Amino acid sequence: MSDRDVQKDLRIRSKVISEGSNRAPNRAMLRAVGLKDEDFQKPMVGVASTWSEVTPCNMHIRELAEEAKAGAKEAGGAPLIFNTITVSDGISMGHEGMRYSLPSREVIADSIETVVGAERLDAYVAIGGCDKNMPGCMIAIGRTEVPAVFVYGGTIRPGKLDGQDIDIVSAFEGVGQYNKGGIDRDHLHQIECHACPGAGSCGGMYTANTMASAIEAMGMSLPGSSSHPAETAEKRNDCRKAGQAVVQLLEKGIYPKDIMTRKAFENAITVVMALGGSTNAILHLLAMAHAIDVDLTMEDFERIRKRVPHIADLKPSGRYVMQDLYEAGGVPAVMKELLQAGLLHGDCLTVTGKTLAENLADAAPLKEGQQVIRPLEQPFRQTGPLVVLKGNLAPEGAVAKISGLKVTQLTGPAKVFDSEDDATEAILSDQVQAGDVVVIRYEGPKGGPGMPEMLSITGILVGKGLGEKVALITDGRFSGGSHGFVIGHVAPEAQVGGPIALLQDGDSITIDSKERLLHVDVSEEEWEARKRAWKERPLPVERGVLNKYARLVSSASRGAVTD
Ligand SMILES: CC(C)(O)[C@@H](O)C(=O)O
Numbered sequence: 001m002s003d004r005d006v007q008k009d010l011r012i013r014s015k016v017i018s019e020g021s022n023r024a025p026n027r028a029m030l031r032a033v034g035l036k037d038e039d040f041q042k043p044m045v046g047v048a049s050t051w052s053e054v055t056p057c058n059m060h061i062r063e064l065a066e067e068a069k070a071g072a073k074e075a076g077g078a079p080l081i082f083n084t085i086t087v088s089d090g091i092s093m094g095h096e097g098m099r100y101s102l103p104s105r106e107v108i109a110d111s112i113e114t115v116v117g118a119e120r121l122d123a124y125v126a127i128g129g130c131d132k133n134m135p136g137c138m139i140a141i142g143r144t145e146v147p148a149v150f151v152y153g154g155t156i157r158p159g160k161l162d163g164q165d166i167d168i169v170s171a172f173e174g175v176g177q178y179n180k181g182g183i184d185r186d187h188l189h190q191i192e193c194h195a196c197p198g199a200g201s202c203g204g205m206y207t208a209n210t211m212a213s214a215i216e217a218m219g220m221s222l223p224g225s226s227s228h229p230a231e232t233a234e235k236r237n238d239c240r241k242a243g244q245a246v247v248q249l250l251e252k253g254i255y256p257k258d259i260m261t262r263k264a265f266e267n268a269i270t271v272v273m274a275l276g277g278s279t280n281a282i283l284h285l286l287a288m289a290h291a292i293d294v295d296l297t298m299e300d301f302e303r304i305r306k307r308v309p310h311i312a313d314l315k316p317s318g319r320y321v322m323q324d325l326y327e328a329g330g331v332p333a334v335m336k337e338l339l340q341a342g343l344l345h346g347d348c349l350t351v352t353g354k355t356l357a358e359n360l361a362d363a364a365p366l367k368e369g370q371q372v373i374r375p376l377e378q379p380f381r382q383t384g385p386l387v388v389l390k391g392n393l394a395p396e397g398a399v400a401k402i403s404g405l406k407v408t409q410l411t412g413p414a415k416v417f418d419s420e421d422d423a424t425e426a427i428l429s430d431q432v433q434a435g436d437v438v439v440i441r442y443e444g445p446k447g448g449p450g451m452p453e454m455l456s457i458t459g460i461l462v463g464k465g466l467g468e469k470v471a472l473i474t475d476g477r478f479s480g481g482s483h484g485f486v487i488g489h490v491a492p493e494a495q496v497g498g499p500i501a502l503l504q505d506g507d508s509i510t511i512d513s514k515e516r517l518l519h520v521d522v523s524e525e526e527w528e529a530r531k532r533a534w535k536e537r538p539l540p541v542e543r544g545v546l547n548k549y550a551r552l553v554s555s556a557s558r559g560a561v562t563d
């Protein structure tokens with residue numbers, strides 16, 4: 001791009017700072033951070049970095065942010081890096097800390113919106129690593145109404161133990177295997193030491209990789225970037241190019257609302273279904289749609305699921321991890337197949353300034369002989385694996401992931417727990433038997449608060465060999481690493497008096513993923529009596545961010561949003 005082009009005024013917001021005598025003080029501050037006279041003629045481009053030492057997912061993002069900054073500068077912008085927070089789902093899992101995970105999505109969105117708004121940035125690149133970073137950045141992008149590009153920090157590579165690939169979920173399931181006596185302490189320690197061999201987000205088609213793929217499908221990331229692993233030259237290149245791309249979007253006047261359309265969300269859902277992504281995708285895509293005023297509902301997921309085959313042999317239920325998908329050709333190669341089969345809208349605009357179909361025309365196909373992605377004609381299932389269930393237990397809906405499951409229907413007695421801790425204790429001390437339906441309630445967005453992910457407990461069930469023998473239903477949610485007969489996001493949640501609050505031990509619960517049903521068999525009189533007797537509980541946290549969150553947050557069926 002030539003200097004003349006850049007002087008075509010791209011300062012759609014920053015002009016309020018970079019022009020006029022009365023803004024001398026504002027510019028004085030920016031001169032201290034390195035901006036010069038010529039920079040005040042250029043668009044101010046932010047780089048929202050989620051760099052942090054608290055998790056491998058984000059520990060390399062500082063360097064990536066520098067690349068994006070260099071790219072934006074090369075393209076004629078005046079770039080500035082700013083940070084937002086992250087928390088690690090892997091580290092906060094299974095204890096009090098998990099309550100902060102979903103709220104962190106809002107903190108990330110709010111903090112990016114705050115900096116972009118206050119500093120009058122003209123455009124920005126957002127770079128995210130751990131699960132909540134992706135939707136957090138995208139919610140901000142939806143709200144801020146300036147050109148933006150998202151870059152995923154990239155997947156971790158698989159760990160190696162005794163010649164086998166392992167990852168973080170191996171460690172969670174190892175706890176159940178150890179509890180059952182299947183492995184000894186030393187083996188569990190070996191898993192712990194080898195599961196996470198470097199920088200990058202959890203390796204299977206868990207939440208981070210799911211959301212990264214969805215965002216690329218939506219057109220908000222550069223082609224191929226969602227499957228480029230964290231520690232590769234391609235990943236650094238993605239960031240450099242994202243810095244350049246965002247200035248070009250500003251030039252062309254392409255805004256997030258031009259890309260994040262309803263059809264783009266449909267493309268994202270299609271890719272999530274084909275890859276067998278995390279149940280969290282439903283929550284996060286609903287929240288992202290809300291941020292950009294796209295009317296998306298749980299029923300849209302069901303509608304799309306019915307026409308999209310599940311073709312990826314990816315963890316948690318399959319064999320491979322994101323690095324293997326990258327080596328097989330990556331997300332663009334999968335999208336190429338889906339487009340050819342008429343399953344994607346090719347006319348959607350993307351951050352390259354081209355349509356999805358134009359981008360995919362340049363993409364390489366799946367590698368010859370690869371094992372990760374099946375042909376569309378020979379899928380694992382004819383329909384997508386993320387199922388929305390409804391019934392008298394979940395009038396607003398609940399979410400199950402059925403990939404890898406043989407069982408589709410179970411009727412069993414409820415074992416009701418008012419917290420994940422109590423349920424975990426019961427499972428570890430063998431008080432839960434095959435055929436039981438474990439109910440974990442008061443763990444919803446308001447009741448948790450924060451709708452904790454329950455990978456510890458699902459990992460223990462799988463590790464103990466109960467993954468398909470015991471069903472688990474909750475108003476909380478699951479990790480992308482969770483598998484088994486588990487149903488989350490039950491809405492309305494217990495805290496607001498949803499039907500799940502009225503369950504009692506021994507109630508007969510039916511889960512039917514084919515009929516999409518979540519039903520409890522209790523007489524009407526009895527149910528009415530329980531309703532009358534139910535008393536609202538005070539919010540479990542009285543102050544601070546969790547109290548603010550609990551007061552504001554909407555139902556999981558609407559994405560658990562706070563604005
Ligand atoms: C720890 C995990 C596996 O990253 C989880 O948080 C997820 O949702 O995928």
Ligand SMILES: [Mg+2]
Pocket residue numbers: 089131207453479480
């Ligand atoms: Mg997670």
